Amino acid sequence: MAAGVCEASSRFGRIPLADLVRPAAQLARDGVELNGPQAYVIEILAGIVTSTPECAALFAPGGHVARAGDVVRQPELAEALERLGSEGAAPFFTGDLAAAIVDWLAERGGIVTAEDLAAYEVVDRTPLRVAYRGRDVVTNPPPSAGGILIAHALALLGRERRAPDLGQVVATMERTQAERTPEFIEGLDDPEFVRRFLARRSPLGSTTHVSVLDREGWACSVTCSNGSCSGVVVPGTGVHLNNMLGEQDLNPLGFHRHPPGRRMPSMMSPTAVLREGAPELVLGSAGSNRIRSAILQTIIRVIDDGLEAGDAVRAPRVHFEDGVVYAEPGIDTAALERAGWAIGRFRELNLFFGGVQAVARDREGRFSGGGDPRRGGAALVVSAE
Numbered sequence: 137m138a139a140g141v142c143e144a145s146s147r148f149g150r151i152p153l154a155d156l157v158r159p160a161a162q163l164a165r166d167g168v169e170l171n172g173p174q175a176y177v178i179e180i181l182a183g184i185v186t187s188t189p190e191c192a193a194l195f196a197p198g199g200h201v202a203r204a205g206d207v208v209r210q211p212e213l214a215e216a217l218e219r220l221g222s223e224g225a226a227p228f229f230t231g232d233l234a235a236a237i238v239d240w241l242a243e244r245g246g247i248v249t250a251e252d253l254a255a256y257e258v259v260d261r262t263p264l265r266v267a268y269r270g271r272d273v274v275t276n277p278p279p280s281a282g283g284i285l286i287a288h289a290l291a292l293l294g295r296e297r298r299a300p301d302l303g304q305v306v307a308t309m310e311r312t313q314a315e316r317t318p319e320f321i322e323g324l325d326d327p328e329f330v331r332r333f334l335a336r337r338s339p340l341g342s343t344t345h346v347s348v349l350d351r352e353g354w355a356c357s358v359t360c361s362n363g364s365c366s367g368v369v370v371p372g373t374g375v376h377l378n379n380m381l382g383e384q385d386l387n388p389l390g391f392h393r394h395p396p397g398r399r400m401p402s403m404m405s406p407t408a409v410l411r412e413g414a415p416e417l418v419l420g421s422a423g424s425n426r427i428r429s430a431i432l433q434t435i436i437r438v439i440d441d442g443l444e445a446g447d448a449v450r451a452p453r454v455h456f457e458d459g460v461v462y463a464e465p466g467i468d469t470a471a472l473e474r475a476g477w478a479i480g481r482f483r484e485l486n487l488f489f490g491g492v493q494a495v496a497r498d499r500e501g502r503f504s505g506g507g508d509p510r511r512g513g514a515a516l517v518v519s520a521e
Contacts, residue, residue, distance in 0.1 A: 137360055138220055138225040138228040138229070139225045139228075139229065139256060139257070139258050140258055141153075141220065141225075142220070142224045142225040143258040144356075144358075148354075148356075152221075153220070153221045153224075154218075154221035154222050155221075156221065157217045157218065157220055157221035158218075158221070160217055161213075161214040161215075161217040161218050161221075162214070164209070164210045164211070164213040164214035164217060164374075165209070165210075165211050165214035166209070167207035167208060167209035168207065168208055169205060169206070169207050170202055170203070170204050170205065170206050170207075170208060171204060171512050172204045172512070173487065173509075173510070173511050173512030174204075174512055175202065175203050175204040175205075175206070176487070177487070177511075178195050178201055178202055179201060179203075181364055181365065182196070182201045184364060184365055184366070184367045184379075185201065185365065185367060186201065186367075187367035188367045188368060188369065190368075190369035190370075190371055191365075191367045191368070191369045191376070194208060194209075194210060194369065194376075195208065210374060212371075212372060212373060212374035213374030213375075214374070215374060216228075216233065216373060216374030216375065217374070219233075228253075228375075229253045229254055229256055230250075230253070230254050233373045233375065234250065234253045234254070235250065236370055236371075236372055236373050237253070237370050237373060237375060237377070238250050238253065240368075240370045240371070241368075241370075241377075244368075259399070261277050262277065263275060263276065263277055263283075264276070264277045264283050264284060264287045265287075266287040266290050266291050266294075267291075267294065268290045268291075268293075268294045268409075268435070268439065269294065269439050269440065270411070271409050271410060271411050271416065271439065272409070272410040272413075273286075273287065273290055273407065273408070273409050273410075273435065274407065274408050274410065275287060275405050275406070275407040275408075275431075276359075276402075276404060276405045276406055276407070278401070279398075279399040279400065279401045279402070280401065280402045280403070280404060280405060281401045281402065281403060282402065282403035282404060282405035282427050282428045282431075283405045283407070285312045285428045286405055286407065286428045286431055286432055288312055289308045289309070289311075289312045289428070289432050290432065290435065292308050292311065292312075293305070293308055293436070299436065299440035299441060300436060300440070301471075302454065302467070302468070302469075302471065302472065303471055303472060303475060305432070305433065305436065305454070306454060306456050306461050306472060306477065308432075309429055309432075309454075309455070309456035310456050312428070343359065343360070343361035343362070343363070343404070343422035343423065343424070343491070344359070344360050344361065344422060344491075345357070345358065345359045345360075345406070345419075345420035345421055345422055345491065345492070345493045346358050346420075346493060347406075347418040347419055347420060347493045347494055347495045347505075348418070348495065349415055349418050349495040349496070349497055349503065351501070351503075353414050353415060355408050355415035355418045356418070357406035357407060357408055357418050357419065357420045358406055358420070359404040359405070359406050359420045359421070359422070360404075361378065361380070361402070361404060361422070362376060362377075362378040362379070363378050363379040363380050363382070363383045364379060364383070365378070365379060366378060366379040366382070380400055380402075381400075383424070403423075403424055403425060403427040403428060404420070404427065405420060405421070405427055405428060405431055406419075406420040407419055407420060407431055407435075409435060409438075409439065415497065416438075416496060416497060416498075417435065417438050417439070417445070417494060417495075417496045418494065418495050418496075419431060419434055419435070419445075419492055419493065419494035419495070420492070420493060421434075421490040421491055421492040421493070421508075422487075422490060422491040422511060423487070423488070423489065423490030423491055425457060426455050426488060426489055426490045427490055429453065429454070429455045429456070429489075429490070430453060430455075430489060430490030430491075430492050431490075431492065433451070433453050433454070434448050434449060434451075434492050434494055434506075437451050438494075438496055444496065444498075444504035444506075445494040445495055445496040445504040445505050445506040445515070446504055446505060446506035446507075446515060447506070448494065448496075448506060449492045449493075449494050449506030449507070449508050449513070450485075450506065450508075450509060451466075452464035452465060452466035452467045452485070453467075453489040453490070454467055455488075455489055459478055460478045460479070460480045461477045461478065461479050461480065462479075462480040462481075462482065462488070462489070463479055463480065463481055463482065464482050464484075464485055464486065464489060465481075465482065465483065465484060465485075469481075485509060485510050486510060487510045487511050489510060490508070490510065490511075491508040491510055491511030491513055492506065492508045492513075493506070493507055493508060493513050493515070494506045494515075495515070503517045504517070505517055
């Protein structure tokens, strides 16, 4: 994460990184009052955030898990952010913070080495591109598994001249889910796999998210994840380590199957929809295996149904997995039930269905944004006038 932020800032940033991190560092130092969705996440992860004294001190001070209205302070994170702004990524990969991480893990049976951190580098990849309704959709390529599955689903739905109905969307989700075979998982590390996969199957040949779009046509879509977090907070660094090696969705063939040096797969799929080469919709989502279904449905809502970004994000969703169609309230499942689908109903919008953050610009140049209420998201349109 530190390396990616510094690379993006140096290549595309107009404001010094030290200035950009200052507000975030101040919030970490002064504390942030938890809203309802944030408190809910901490509650359902209580077993993890209380698993170590260091993590419990942040999220369960005084012996009880933080609730809505409580203030979470992370002064060491504030210092780490300030160092990121002033020193760049080096302290996190080859400096004292890296050494502290390696030593802390080694004392507890961890296998991350100084060489592992020092060898990390940012990789610039060509995005996947698929046509849909006269647009180009560009998304995250392998080793992300999410982007290629979204592209496959859009290519299948794009065969029809009209907007897909719920049955078609669910059937496409089922077909997409079925593609996650051992061959698929192993093939993500092969640069030629994408071409073979999409050419064989598509008619056209082919956890926190931030989306930004401006009037000059610049767009940014960034997804970051700690998984469900590890509970391991390294003292003196502000670093809460991720648990990607323990995420079942990212290890469908079993844990510890990836060879050393291979980039881990992910469902994270920052995506942009281009109309005549210019960004029309920029989006991404949290939600592990639900990322791809959340992004797919949001694209359909904007492009096919003509909704603004906020309405598209708030619209109820479905997700197909393990033979069950999970549905939020507001989805008419009668036709699915008649067709024999098993339905899992939710009583309200739920973070299970992802956390899409989307921004859009219509043909008249008007901007709209959607912050997912399922995860306490927010959207803001800033006027230059």
